[in-house]
Amino acid sequence: MTDYGHDLLFGAFITPAAQQARQVVDLAVTADRAGLDLVSFQDHPYQASYLDTSTLLAFAAARTERVHLNANVTSLPLRPPAVLARAAASLDILSGGRFELGIGAGAFWDGIAAMGGRRLSAAQGVTALREGIEIIREIWDTTAPGEVSYDGQYYSVKGARRGPRPAHDIPIWVGAYKPKMLALTGAVADGWLPSIEYLPRGADSLPELNARIDGAAHDAGRDPAAVRRLMNFMKVQLSSAPRGLLNGPPAAWVDQIVDLALRDGISAFIIGGDDPSITERFGAEIAPAVREVVERERKAGAAARPPRA
Amino acid sequence: MIMEIGIVLDASRLARAPLETVELARLAEERGLDLVVVADAATGTSAGLDPWTAAVWLAGSTRRIAIGAPAGATTAPDPTDPQAQYPSVIAKALDSIDLLAQGRIISDPAGWVVAPRDAKPAELARLAEADLPVVVPVDSREDVERLAALAAEGDHRSGVRRRSAAVRAQRKPGIDYDGVPASLADAAVEPGDPQYRSLSSTYLRGGAPGLVLRPSTPAEVSDAIEFARRHRHLPLGIRSAGHGISGRSTNRGGLVIDVGAMNTISVVDPVRRLVRIGPGATWKQVAEALTPHGWALGSGDYGGVGVGGLATAAGIGLLSRNHGLTIDHLRSVDLVLADGRQVRASREHNPELFWAVRGAGANFGIATSFEFEVDEVGEVGWAQLVLLSTDIEQSLRRFAELASSAPRDTTVFLVTGQPRAGTSTIQLFAVVDNPDPDTVVARLTPFLELGALAGQQVVMTPYSGVMGNAADVGPNGHQGFGEPNSRSAFLPTLTPEFARDAAAMLRSGGVYFFELRAMGGAIADVAPGEASFSHRTPAFQLTAMGQNNQRLNAVWEPLRQHFDGLYLSFETDRSPERLLDAFPAPVLERLRTLKHRYDPDNLFRDNFAIDPRTTKEAQA
Ligand SMILES: Cc1cc2nc3c(=O)[nH]c(=O)nc-3n(C[C@H](O)[C@H](O)[C@H](O)COP(=O)(O)OP(=O)(O)OC[C@H]3O[C@@H](n4cnc5c(N)ncnc54)[C@H](O)[C@@H]3O)c2cc1C
Numbered sequence: 001m002t003d004y005g006h007d008l009l010f011g012a013f014i015t016p017a018a019q020q021a022r023q024v025v026d027l028a029v030t031a032d033r034a035g036l037d038l039v040s041f042q043d044h045p046y047q048a049s050y051l052d053t054s055t056l057l058a059f060a061a062a063r064t065e066r067v068h069l070n071a072n073v074t075s076l077p078l079r080p081p082a083v084l085a086r087a088a089a090s091l092d093i094l095s096g097g098r099f100e101l102g103i104g105a106g107a108f109w110d111g112i113a114a115m116g117g118r119r120l121s122a123a124q125g126v127t128a129l130r131e132g133i134e135i136i137r138e139i140w141d142t143t144a145p146g147e148v149s150y151d152g153q154y155y156s157v158k159g160a161r162r163g164p165r166p167a168h169d170i171p172i173w174v175g176a177y178k179p180k181m182l183a184l185t186g187a188v189a190d191g192w193l194p195s196i197e198y199l200p201r202g203a204d205s206l207p208e209l210n211a212r213i214d215g216a217a218h219d220a221g222r223d224p225a226a227v228r229r230l231m232n233f234m235k236v237q238l239s240s241a242p243r244g245l246l247n248g249p250p251a252a253w254v255d256q257i258v259d260l261a262l263r264d265g266i267s268a269f270i271i272g273g274d275d276p277s278i279t280e281r282f283g284a285e286i287a288p289a290v291r292e293v294v295e296r297e298r299k300a301g302a303a304a305r306p307p308r309a
Numbered sequence: 310m311i312m313e314i315g316i317v318l319d320a321s322r323l324a325r326a327p328l329e330t331v332e333l334a335r336l337a338e339e340r341g342l343d344l345v346v347v348a349d350a351a352t353g354t355s356a357g358l359d360p361w362t363a364a365v366w367l368a369g370s371t372r373r374i375a376i377g378a379p380a381g382a383t384t385a386p387d388p389t390d391p392q393a394q395y396p397s398v399i400a401k402a403l404d405s406i407d408l409l410a411q412g413r414i415i416s417d418p419a420g421w422v423v424a425p426r427d428a429k430p431a432e433l434a435r436l437a438e439a440d441l442p443v444v445v446p447v448d449s450r451e452d453v454e455r456l457a458a459l460a461a462e463g464d465h466r467s468g469v470r471r472r473s474a475a476v477r478a479q480r481k482p483g484i485d486y487d488g489v490p491a492s493l494a495d496a497a498v499e500p501g502d503p504q505y506r507s508l509s510s511t512y513l514r515g516g517a518p519g520l521v522l523r524p525s526t527p528a529e530v531s532d533a534i535e536f537a538r539r540h541r542h543l544p545l546g547i548r549s550a551g552h553g554i555s556g557r558s559t560n561r562g563g564l565v566i567d568v569g570a571m572n573t574i575s576v577v578d579p580v581r582r583l584v585r586i587g588p589g590a591t592w593k594q595v596a597e598a599l600t601p602h603g604w605a606l607g608s609g610d611y612g613g614v615g616v617g618g619l620a621t622a623a624g625i626g627l628l629s630r631n632h633g634l635t636i637d638h639l640r641s642v643d644l645v646l647a648d649g650r651q652v653r654a655s656r657e658h659n660p661e662l663f664w665a666v667r668g669a670g671a672n673f674g675i676a677t678s679f680e681f682e683v684d685e686v687g688e689v690g691w692a693q694l695v696l697l698s699t700d701i702e703q704s705l706r707r708f709a710e711l712a713s714s715a716p717r718d719t720t721v722f723l724v725t726g727q728p729r730a731g732t733s734t735i736q737l738f739a740v741v742d743n744p745d746p747d748t749v750v751a752r753l754t755p756f757l758e759l760g761a762l763a764g765q766q767v768v769m770t771p772y773s774g775v776m777g778n779a780a781d782v783g784p785n786g787h788q789g790f791g792e793p794n795s796r797s798a799f800l801p802t803l804t805p806e807f808a809r810d811a812a813a814m815l816r817s818g819g820v821y822f823f824e825l826r827a828m829g830g831a832i833a834d835v836a837p838g839e840a841s842f843s844h845r846t847p848a849f850q851l852t853a854m855g856q857n858n859q860r861l862n863a864v865w866e867p868l869r870q871h872f873d874g875l876y877l878s879f880e881t882d883r884s885p886e887r888l889l890d891a892f893p894a895p896v897l898e899r900l901r902t903l904k905h906r907y908d909p910d911n912l913f914r915d916n917f918a919i920d921p922r923t924t925k926e927a928q929a
Contacts, residue, residue: 059369087361095366161356
């Protein structure tokens, strides 16, 4: 079994549409009231029809009370790591520890270049991300002596001030699909945050991809359970008959999610679709039912589900 | 005097005591203070809170009060420096907070004055003379209460609506904002106002005007014109429903007079079918209002277009072959002239002006009401056909023969773009003004030979069903961006050589939108001298739009030999030669004489401006 034993999280993936700024914030408030654990927004600064994700996260965090927030995922090439670290820590402090850091190496290089960013190859992007994560953790670490100095291949800085220090240990969740990114995730990240639609074979890819992360974690001397496995589901639908993954009646959703949790170790389920009524039912109906079954089965322990064929 | 007072919160205090410090901002809002500024005075080894994140948080934690935060330093982007922000991303952040917090953020530190912590009332009053909010660093609730008491004491605000410091910080130079006439002040919209974004752009054009005046009566239009005369140094756009292409009904940093609110439609004389229509009505609304009477007034091919812009230019539409141009139905029009006078133009009153308005109306005044004689029109056949052609040259030739030889009751417009893999997608928009479905089918059938039928929708409907094709403009207003690039021409006839050259232009990829509007029929029944729009005999009006203006010009140029004049509404080129294409020399000369009489300072110049000072010689 591949259950890593994390608490389950349920979240909403909300489109940051600039033309609907008010509805976007309202949807975050709906998710908060529905008892969801996460609200996340994609980060594509070159996409003219989207709001700036960092700004939206801070604004939505101020308008919500309990829900945690994260970028899904931050485009590192346009978010200089020290700036990102300070913004993240600041928001974590203001929100009382409700900020998490989703991050990726960047995609859509034409858009990044058009904004003045640096064009990197996929391999270069992975190294830059590794460096970026190191810098972020350095900035957050206010107990270490002296200022931050870093001399990397893609980033270098001499004497940057440390801090502010986040209110809680902000986990770093990496959006990863390819082997090098999965290796990086296993080696240094606190979580893996892909979208099911982008996995080569959907849920069937999970054993292989999980194994890559686990292997990289082992190699780095880490417990694979140190890496939470999160998942976005962009296309979801509540309908009367089961039609597919998260497309069917609530009971079918519950079965599918429980299966992903116990069989594939997925512990965070983040749904797109921007539909307030689905958001509400996800929080009020589906999440508690999943939690109940998973808790029961975890207690039963031995009855672990066999891995996917 | 009005004194605006705010507080300064320090980023390091925010880091030390976040909740308590945010509470100070909330208290300031509750007590009616005007501004909270986040200052980054953090010293020591550990950084304070990121001021931008803190400012956004404060904006989210409050509802009314303005928030001041210097947006990140605009250093040159350096991808290797983990502390250097990208100016493009900062600009986007500013734009986003403007949307989220509806104009409550002031990002320029020049938008406030910082007073010392222990400033006495007299000193605050002296600092306030700069007409900027004065902000004072605070540490406790008592500090905020003390300032609030001071502000309440000095508060002698009159009934005049005064905008917040955040809004005023976004004002553009060269505009006498405080001098907006009282009749217009309430409805006027400036950058930073909540409605500004819904009014800054038009259907096809992005803009950022410095002030939008929204008169709702002729007297208010007169006041608006008077204000505009005092701002002759700025661009001036006249707007009805914002579908201008040639007409720059938005601009950057200038004024817009928007008569969209003047949109009533009423029947004046049911026997003569006289209808009075405000310029702000759209043709969709006009068609809907006339349908219950069994009437219609031809317009163009799109219901979103406004009466003000179209009825002052021509109105080449889907009823034109049977019922003539829109201007042919105009019986009188009320205008406000450049000197603020309200006049009526008709055959009896100011006939010269009446002639000029029907074709070059945008040069002469702001139309505030139109009186049209409309026609009885029953159900019409309304067809939208999609045809795929592998030989666009041949299809254009055949279309020309069919559209021109069709009976008057049939008006067909053709739209196409760049062929993909050798195949052109042709859209036909056709109205057959005949209540008999069999006749409709018979009229349309020949057009099916233009290509392989890939989609069709044919209905019997009142004309309102045709104009209903336009989506309603929502509360966000128009969302155009950038500048449209459009070329316009009249074709006396559509020759095989034109078809050849047009096909080459389409293949070049320099044109993404190409439309032929069939003319003829009733359009040509009217004498060319009747109105300043004098192109009565062309077979087609042609529009071509491109992404890139230079490229568009390059592919358009070889077609010029086939043209005779142009319809100004679809031409975005502002070079003076185009005036002579829109108006043949004698017409232009007459217009110039009238322009000299009615608008000697060329106040109305956003749409094929005829400069009254230019002599005929300079034109030739
Ligand atoms: C999608 C689309 C389809 C179209 N189809 C057709 C068509 O089939 N046939 C056709 O003839 N035209 C057509 N047009 C062109 C249209 O008629 C012109 O663009 C017209 O100016 C739009 O009018 P408006 O009031 O909506 O525009 P606005 O943008 O409000 O105004 C455009 C210009 O008109 C002038 N103007 C506006 N209001 C007044 C007023 N009250 N008094 C004096 N001048 C004023 C100003 O110069 C202004 O800049 C079309 C345009 C579009 C965008």
